[in-house]
Amino acid sequence: MNLNITLLPGDGIGPEVLAQAVKCLQAVEETFGHNFTYTEASIGAVAMDQTGNPLPEETLEICKNSDAILFGTIGTLKYDDNPDAKVRPEQGLLQLRMDLNLFSSIRPVKIFPTLLEKSPLKKEIILGTDFVIYRELTGGIYFGEKKLSADGTVASDLCQYSEREISRIAHLAFKAAKNRKQKLTVVDKANVLETSRLWRKIVSKIGESYPEVTLEYLLADNAAMQIMLNPKQFDVILTDNLFGDILSDQGSAICGSKGLLPSASIGNDYAMFEPFHGSYTQVQGQNIANPIASILSAAMLLNHFGLNEEAQAIIVAVDKALRKNISTKDINPASTYGTSQVGDFISQNI
Amino acid sequence: MNLNITLLPGDGIGPEVLAQAVKCLQAVEETFGHNFTYTEASIGAVAMDQTGNPLPEETLEICKNSDAILFGTIGTLKYDDNPDAKVRPEQGLLQLRMDLNLFSSIRPVKIFPTLLEKSPLKKEIILGTDFVIYRELTGGIYFGEKKLSADGTVASDLCQYSEREISRIAHLAFKAAKNRKQKLTVVDKANVLETSRLWRKIVSKIGESYPEVTLEYLLADNAAMQIMLNPKQFDVILTDNLFGDILSDQGSAICGSKGLLPSASIGNDYAMFEPFHGSYTQVQGQNIANPIASILSAAMLLNHFGLNEEAQAIIVAVDKALRKNISTKDINPASTYGTSQVGDFISQNI
Ligand SMILES: CC(C)[C@H](C(=O)O)[C@@H](O)C(=O)O
Ligand SMILES: CC(C)[C@H](C(=O)O)[C@@H](O)C(=O)O
Secondary structure, three states, X not given: OEEEEEEEEEOOOHHHHHHHHHHHHHHHHHHHOOEEEEEEOOOOHHHHHHHOOOOOHHHHHHHHOOOEEEEEEOOOHHHHOOOOOXXXXXXXXXXXXXXXOOOEEEEXXXXXXXXXXXXXXXHHHHOOOEEEEEEEOOOHHHOOOEEEOOOOOEEEEEEEEEHHHHHHHHHHHHHHHHOOOOEEEEEEOOOOXXXXXXXXXXHHHHHOOOOOOEEEEEEHHHHHHHHHHOHHHOOEEEEOHHXXXXXXXXXXXXXXXXXXXXXXXXXXXXXXXXEOXXXXXXXXXXXXXXXXXXXXXXXHHHHHOOOHHHHHHHHHHHHHHHHOOOOOOOOOOOOOOOHHHHHHHXXXXX | OEXXXXXXXXXXXXXXXXXXXXHHHHHHHHHHOOEEEEEEOOOOXXXXXXXXXXXXXXXXXXXXXXXXXXXXXXXXXXXXXXXXXXOOHXXXXXXXXXXXXXXXXXXXEEOOHHHHHHOOXXXXXXXXXXXXXXXXXXXXXXXXOEEEOXXXXXXXXXXXXXXXXXXXXXXXXXXXXXXOOOEEEEXXXXXXXXXXXXXXXXXXXXXXXXXXXXXXXXXXXXXXHHHHHOHHHOOEEEEOHHHHHHHHHHHHHHOOOOOOOEEEEEOOOOEXXXXXXXXXXXXOOOOOOOOHHHHHHHHHHHHHOOOXXXXXXXXXXXXXXXXXXXXXXXXXXXXOOOHHHHHHHHHHOO
């Protein structure tokens, strides 16, 4: 297969981890006889420093002309600590999600049996956890109108959802549940928010077309408890942009390292693949960041194009690395393997 | 001391657990020679069934004429499952918070040494955890304008904060941190939300008046991870209404049972005390709900009026019950002690 892949390394540890994912894709090309071409483009703080714009027009064009996008990470402390910054690196990512209409973020939370010990949760609680979060990605409070009064004393963010925005991701989530353990949990705050009540109304109607799927609702505060107390109860979680952001990071923590989980951001026309984790600028360039989340993002990319055997080859190689303790310090504090050594081992085992 | 206390049992397990808290207050009266009077009033689904209003005018008047309020729990499944309900029990609580201007919810998260084993988190992670969440309680997305389009296809909730709303709770949180471990962590989503950036700006300015307090910022998604990975790092967490709702429930889960933690809702003129946990209607009337959160709310009430020795007597009695395994089934599945037996034991040991 021929695939045109855009690489967006971004900020912080993005470039280092993405480079390992590319090594793995190249190994897949060789082993399975595919032909992928890679085009790199800039986004985030790096792009701001070069062009003043966190999502340069050229980057957007390159993305639109490719089959899929592999994304690194975004954000730097420099802008985080400055509440007055008018433009921020994250806007590049948010704008890209919007411009490519990537309305659905798919975030699988699955325990690596080799890493059971790394979880902060007790073994009996975590063992067998396997769920996936469908997070709405282009609506809600992330994209509603933002205001700051002229005298700078009152600020607001609008959370808005339409039937169309809710139903398109709800269908994806129901379909996923149908092919998994047939359970869909909608997380919201329906006892307080009007938008949550609209979610419930629309999702319950759509549910009638998926009679094999058991539908339940969970308030967001309770969900944050349940993910810790009994994560095994979940199959597919469907939620809005903000709750999805918080719960998916919480989900990644139960796996023991933030450096392990990949995600897919899907729309009708485009697809982007990226780690759960952030830009972790503090360790940038030190060759100690865990590349596995980024490598597994490449596997999700392959799955997206039906290259399931190829994706499986990556997953098996990752598993081998973990079993052999060939991992970065976040997993194995005594490790002497760096980001690129872990990437080498995994790609050589594909 | 003479105290005029309003009792608001509310829905679900509220009445049962509140009754145990009252037993303990009565024991305190006797042992320490105080004189408390109790006036009961209705709120929530119970009040709706009686008057159509989840916060009857009479209830509000009684609250305003008392020194403090002891609250049970609110909400029933009947309304949760009906997205079309125009009035909901929770509005009674939200309206009460607003009308009494209870702008600050104080939620301590502390591990009971006797219950270490009950936490879903590993012992070494949880041991020594002791932080308190200052959650803004009368602003943000909870109280901003809510809209539903005439055709029912678009809904919105406005999240709004003013300098005044932020600074009054920030001062309380800084003062608390000053008297504790001198660290304040502000949780927000400043890389996305305008309101979060206003929080940062105002809090960092106020911080200049508290030079002994170390101020740090944490994004809400990261906070949800950190509470699981390393809860010991926190001293005082300051956050908005919605993030505070989610994170405090997550905080209660790390303690092993939702039935243990109390909270205080404080304004300039009134104070209300209530459990973290919800109305848990499923077990209502079965005498199996854990009364400890409600009993410890009564202790927080006593602390509020400087009756620290009295509060301590309650805490010691709770501890004794836990050490002697006199607890409800959520803590000790083989237990034969019900809600009222636990309440009896604790009140008799004051
Ligand atoms: C970087 C940030 C804007 C982003 C988000 O909040 O969506 C990230 O946390 C994520 O989860 O993808
Ligand atoms: C009952 C509900 C409205 C309330 C809230 O969301 O504030 C509760 O969850 C709480 O945390 O006090």
